[in-house]
Amino acid sequence: MREAHDVWQVRAAEAALMALLPDGALMERAAAGLAATCAGLLGRVHGSRVVLLVGSGDNGGDALIAGARLARRGARVDALLLAPQRAHAGGLAALRGAGGRILPADALGFPAAAHDLVAAADLVVDGIVGIGGRGGLRAPADDLARAAAQSRAVVVAVDLPSGVDADTGAVAAEAVRADVTVTFGTWKPGLLVDPGASYAGAVELVDIGLQPPAPVLRAPQHVDIAALLPTPARETDKYARGVLGLAAGSERYPGAAVLAAGSALRAGVGALRYLGPRAVADAVVSAHPEVMAGSGRVQAYAVGPGLDTGEEARGRFAAALDGGVPVLVDADALTLLAEAGPKALEGVPGALLTPHAGEAVRLLAGLGESPTRADVEAERLTWAVRLAAGYDATVLLKGSTTVVADPRGEVWVNPTGTPYLATAGSGDVLTGVAGALLAAGLTPAEAAVAGAYLHGLAGRIASDGDVPCAASDVSAALPAAWRAVREAGAPDEE
Numbered sequence: 206m207r208e209a210h211d212v213w214q215v216r217a218a219e220a221a222l223m224a225l226l227p228d229g230a231l232m233e234r235a236a237a238g239l240a241a242t243c244a245g246l247l248g249r250v251h252g253s254r255v256v257l258l259v260g261s262g263d264n265g266g267d268a269l270i271a272g273a274r275l276a277r278r279g280a281r282v283d284a285l286l287l288a289p290q291r292a293h294a295g296g297l298a299a300l301r302g303a304g305g306r307i308l309p310a311d312a313l314g315f316p317a318a319a320h321d322l323v324a325a326a327d328l329v330v331d332g333i334v335g336i337g338g339r340g341g342l343r344a345p346a347d348d349l350a351r352a353a354a355q356s357r358a359v360v361v362a363v364d365l366p367s368g369v370d371a372d373t374g375a376v377a378a379e380a381v382r383a384d385v386t387v388t389f390g391t392w393k394p395g396l397l398v399d400p401g402a403s404y405a406g407a408v409e410l411v412d413i414g415l416q417p418p419a420p421v422l423r424a425p426q427h428v429d430i431a432a433l434l435p436t437p438a439r440e441t442d443k444y445a446r447g448v449l450g451l452a453a454g455s456e457r458y459p460g461a462a463v464l465a466a467g468s469a470l471r472a473g474v475g476a477l478r479y480l481g482p483r484a485v486a487d488a489v490v491s492a493h494p495e496v497m498a499g500s501g502r503v504q505a506y507a508v509g510p511g512l513d514t515g516e517e518a519r520g521r522f523a524a525a526l527d528g529g530v531p532v533l534v535d536a537d538a539l540t541l542l543a544e545a546g547p548k549a550l551e552g553v554p555g556a557l558l559t560p561h562a563g564e565a566v567r568l569l570a571g572l573g574e575s576p577t578r579a580d581v582e583a584e585r586l587t588w589a590v591r592l593a594a595g596y597d598a599t600v601l602l603k604g605s606t607t608v609v610a611d612p613r614g615e616v617w618v619n620p621t622g623t624p625y626l627a628t629a630g631s632g633d634v635l636t637g638v639a640g641a642l643l644a645a646g647l648t649p650a651e652a653a654v655a656g657a658y659l660h661g662l663a664g665r666i667a668s669d670g671d672v673p674c675a676a677s678d679v680s681a682a683l684p685a686a687w688r689a690v691r692e693a694g695a696p697d698e699e
């Protein structure tokens with residue numbers, strides 16, 4: 206499990222460690238890791254041109270000390286200081302001692318000369334601001350961020366791309382677009398959650414000996430998911446594997462039911478009961494003859510894809526909530542839930558809500574909150590946590606980054622996925638997978654985390670080589686995704 210800590214936690218862990226170490230030792234460790242990555246990216250350090258963008262805090266100090274290391278190996282290193290009076294003194298001395306040039310950005314005839322330097326660099330180190338940053342980049346740092354984006358240099362962010370909020374991933378204005386981010390001690394949530402994650406490039410974690418407490422955010426890896434996947438034992442029967450009741454599809458949207466059903470079948474349900482209009486049931490059974498049409502005992506319900514919001518749909522929604530088993534609520538059922546408010550979930554033993562940002566806005570209105578869709582996409586963690594608490598349910602907030610929050614405030618971010626998943630019906634596939642896992646007995650949070658992971662991986666497999674795929678292809682790739690996860694989680698052979 207990849208773990209991320211917020212700024213407050215990082216600062217506390219840093220203080221505890223610093224108390225045990227000589228002055229400057231921690232920054233030396235960080236800068237050594239940073240310089241090693243930069244050297245690796247440069248290939249040949251001697252003769253290369255490196256420009257450091259240096260702000261007024263320790264983030265700039267890291268850049269200066271790493272720059273000194275590169276200068277000692279023969280790189281031509283120029284440090285552009287944004288606030289010359291406040292730049293890190295030890296870092297300045299180190300770079301000067303190693304033969305680097307120190308240039309107050311404004312004394313250069315900023316911005317033109319600074320732009321020229323950045324444009325001619327092989328590598329730009331972004332040490333403008335790290336975990337001490339607040340809001341989007343201010344002038345003139347914003348201008349340097351733009352210059353770095355336009356240059357052909359490799360851009361390496363120190364700790365996190367300047368302008369990205371470390372705790373939320375929000376990007377309030379300009380931010381540095383990095384090719385690589387070298388982060389220290391632990392992941393920061395902003396490196397895992399869009400929009401921040403999309404600015405970070407490849408992230409390398411440098412161990413500086415920090416020992417932070419329990420993380421605020423986790424990102425599972427193959428082995429974590431493998432540990433969650435249900436495996437039938439020798440004597441398991443289909444009921445023990447879990448029966449899912451699927452209340453989806455309408456005469457207007459029969460396809461949603463077909464897709465969700467096929468995906469649930471590929472995600473290990475023992476049996477699937479389809480609940481809905483006759484014509485849709487016929488379509489589902491003709492596509493998937495394994496499906497049983499009509500009600501009966503189930504271990505979980507998935508309700509919503511293509512459901513519609515008319516009287517008949519309301520009846521199916523109410524029946525699912527009354528079933529005394531866990532319920533996954535998606536799509537049109539989220540609209541009905543937003544109307545009814547959180548009390549509609551009282552008595553449901555485990556609810557999993559799977560909104561995209563637009564549906565999240567509707568659900569939040571049911572809590573008396575009025576963010577826009579863009580607000581939700583800018584601060585996904587905040588709003589997912591708010592929804593989970595408000596509805597006392599697990600929330601899987603979909604989008605370019607998918608996050609899962611449970612009602613106790615535990616949060617996960619899904620590391621798999623591809624923008625090719627932005628295709629009609631893709632959400633219905635996710636509902637089938639997560640619904641099947643819920644029926645198999647996983648908790649709502651486990652079903653959400655594992656479901657999003659498999660769905661994202663299936664999307665990558667289906668769009669392998671950068672080719673578009675249909676939601677049906679994503680569904681068809683589920684067994685391959687399952688296999689990849691399973692193989693990674695298998696104990697090594699003796």
Ligand SMILES: NC(=O)C1=CN([C@@H]2O[C@H](COP(=O)(O)OP(=O)(O)OC[C@H]3O[C@@H](n4cnc5c(N)ncnc54)[C@H](OP(=O)(O)O)[C@@H]3O)[C@@H](O)[C@H]2O)[C@@H](O)CC1
Pocket residue numbers: 215216218219231232235260261262263264265266267333334335336337338339340341342343346363364365368389390413415
């Ligand atoms: N924690 C650890 O374990 C370790 C931490 N280490 C390193 O320390 C870093 C944290 O250093 P830090 O605390 O000095 O803050 P930092 O990120 O340099 O920023 C502060 C400066 O930025 C400025 N500024 C703020 N917002 C801005 C904006 N929007 N636009 C423009 N400027 C803005 C702000 O200016 P002011 O607002 O005061 O005018 C202030 O002077 C951390 O990220 C890591 O790299 C490693 O060395 C070792 C291990």
Ligand SMILES: Nc1ncnc2c1ncn2[C@@H]1O[C@H](COP(=O)(O)OP(=O)(O)O)[C@@H](O)[C@H]1O
Pocket residue numbers: 561603604605606607622623624625626627628629630631632633634635660
């Ligand atoms: N840009 C993107 N990058 C990664 N995944 C995406 C992106 N856009 C959408 N997705 C994923 O695709 C699925 C879309 O689901 P949803 O919004 O319900 O669409 P639909 O109703 O068309 O099925 C979600 O799992 C979402 O996380």
Ligand SMILES: [K+]
Pocket residue numbers: 264331332333334335362363364365366367
């Ligand atoms: K930075």
